[in-house]
Each structure stands twice: as C-alpha cells, then as structure tokens.
Amino acid sequence: MKNEDLIKKLESARLPEAELHTHRRLLKTALLENYAYASNKTATAAKRRRIPIMSIITGFFRSDRPAWQKAMASTFAVILLLITALAINMSPLVRDYEAMAMEATLNDPEVKEIIEYGEIDTDTLKIDAVFDIENGIRYFIRIGEGKIAIVDLSKWTFASQIVDVIDIETVPITDASKQKLVGIASTNLEIKAILESGASIYMYYFDYIPAYMSSSSFSNFVHETGGGSPFCVKDEEIISDYWTELTARFWIEYEGNKYFVFIDMLSESILSTSCSPIDQEVTTTIVK
C-alpha cells in the first residue's frame, strides 16, 4: 500500500457528525445546576483541610490548662513524631513500594515505547515525587527529560498501575506570574520593605501539578500530607501549559543576607520566609 492511499483512506473514513441531543441537554443542566458546588470544590477543600488540626493544637496551647500539661503534651508529641519518622525510615516496605512503582512503569507498553524511541537508559528513571492519595500512594516517575509516568499504588491490595504518562514541555515564566508572586510576598511587611528598598529577586522556582488533576482527590497531597515534594523547575521555565501553580519560591539578596520566600499558590499566601547570611548555609526562620 502506498502512503497516499493510506492518507486517502484516513481522510475519507471519518465518521459523520453524531450527537446525543438528550445527553447534551441533560449534562448541561446537571453541570450548571452544580456549577457553584463543583467549581468551588477544590478551593474549599484546601481551606477545610487546614482548620481541624490547627484549631485543636492552637486551642490546646491557648487554653487555661496547667503549664505541666502543655509541656507533657509537647514532649509526647515530639517523641511520637520521632518514633513515626524512625518507623517510616526503617520500614522495608517503603523501598518495596518504590520498586513496585518502578516495575509497573517499566512494564507499561507506552513507557517501553518511549524508552525505545528516546533511547533512554532505564537506569536513569527516577522517582521525582511521592504523594499521599486516597487509599494509596502516587509516584511521579521521571522518564528522560520530557515525560513523567504517574503510578498509583494501593495501600490495601499493593497493586500498582500506571495512571498516566504526561509530557513535560518548558516555556518561559511570564512577567505577570512573577509580578503576582511579588504581590503575594509583599503582604509580609519585612519582605515588602526589602523589595521597596531596591533589592532584586535573583532566582524563581515554581512547583506545578497537572491542572486537570487539581480537582480530584489528588489535590489532597498539598503541603499537609507531607507525602513528598512537588515538582520544581528552575528559573525561567515552567512545566507545560496545562499545569497549575502549586507553590513558588524565590530568593532575594540584600545587605549581605539571603532571604528565602516560600509561597502557597493555591491559597495565594506565604508559607514561610527565612533569612541567612550569604556565606552561611544555616537558615533562620523569621516568619512562619
């Protein structure tokens, strides 16, 4: 068969336009009736998540309880955290999960194809991020320079499956994005004063998640779960048009000090700032 014949076949074989009129009408009605609920679901979920734990902790420490009770609670919490951290680090399952996720990736036909055509060394595949999701763990596995495989692992069945393989493209960060970042950072008076005194930002980092996923339970990983760090792309680049900003960071050098600002792009608020002398590695948190 000639190429031209194949193209002719393809061009002529298209299905005529078909439409499910009833479905179209019913779906529109359902979407519009639930517009407020559905479109606000993600934003309100992020806000809701913060309230219970923080209010319990702050409520406890602001209460009239005796000082010894507060001290005991703090000590107990620290011990519990240490034990948990040790248990997680020592657990052989952590490594097994990663191996299972990696195996699922390498066995996926689409990934095999990418590796074959891209001549990618399988040893270079690496886990970029780990997130807690409902009933499991989600791994983002970097394949070469341009792809990410998303692998879900069930906590109950230990079954792993590839959810998606996403392309990563890099395009310049817009000035508007940077301006927005500076605007949010300026809500901190100290940072505002530093910026107004002429200090310039010398490095931006933006962290992203795929926008189409930001509405699902996937968004639950944000910050609180501590399930892993999201993507980080340096300086003048972001990951594709379809990723949404999750967090952002930047550095300012001013009068011998290096200021670091960490911003939550979902709630458009500062997560933390810190400051350290330029020639020292140790940072001191000044606002949280």
Place this chain on the structure above:
Amino acid sequence: MDLESEKELVFRAKTDADAFGLLYDEYYPKVFGYVLNRTASIETAKDITSEVFLKALRTIKRFQWRNISFSAYLYRIAGNEIKNVYNRNKQLNLIKQDIIISEIINDVSVNAEIARLEADIQKHEDFLLLHKCIVKLPGIYQEVIVLKYFEKKSPGEICAILGKREGTVKSLLHRGLKKLKKLMEDNATF
C-alpha cells in the same frame, strides 16, 4: 469564536455559570466527536465527554489563559481519559458514581438514543476497519492520527492539544502512519 472572545468567555466562566454554559455549547460537539472517532463507541464517548466537562468545570477557576484555545485543554483532558479507559483497562466507575452525572448516565431516553447511534456507526465499515487497526497503535500515535485526519486539526492546533513541539508532532505522525500502514498490510481485510 475568535481567541479574544474566547479568552473573555473563559475568564467569565470562572465565576459565571452561564458563561460556562456557552463554552459547553461551543465545545460539546467537538469533544464528543473527537472521543467518538477515538473510541468508535457512543456509550464510551458519552461517558468520557461527561467526565471531560465535569473536570473542566472543576478546574475552570485554576485555568490559566496562555493564548491557546480552551478546546485544546478539553481535547487534552479527553485524550487522558481515553488513555485511562483503554490503555489501563480502567473503567469509568468514578464517573458513574459521581453524584452530578450519575442520573444522566442511567437516563432511559439517553440509552435509546445511544442504541440508535450505535446502529448508525455499524454502517460505516470503512471507518470501523480502519479504527480496528488504529487502536492497536500506541496511544500517542492514535491521538496524532485522529487529530490530523479525522478532526482535521492544523499542525499548530495539534501541538497545542498534545503540548508538543511541531517537530515532535511531525515525527510522531510519520512514525504513526508507518506503523499503521504495516498493521493494515498485515491485516487481510485491507
């Protein structure tokens, strides 16, 4: 709809249900048609189209305008949903359980319409035979071939939908056609 009016409409749709409705009216046929050409199943096209618009509604507030048509975003979601259903053997259970669209999926009048359209599709033998070979290709080649030849998208539009550079799209198309040709030659029906 030109890009400027679409930008304005998308911006309004972040807070205005009617504006979202206009976007829906504009793109429902395109999304449905694309999914149908990819899956050759009215039932699946209906489920995936529902999921695409539900996801679009849930993410509209976060959508950042980057001078690319909103339809490219919808096609992208659709492509990922198709991948989920076919490549991963994952059923659309989540959609069917979704409170917003579960009633529509089980609607009797919709089911009658599906049966009629499914019967219509069976008459297009050329398409079905071609589709049988296309679905044997890896997902990315399916996407690029369907967008180019069935959806008649320009190279620029395909780049926007797939989030890939023009050179990559051209080589994908070239390799995809080569593979498809081989599949068809191996298939006695052609």
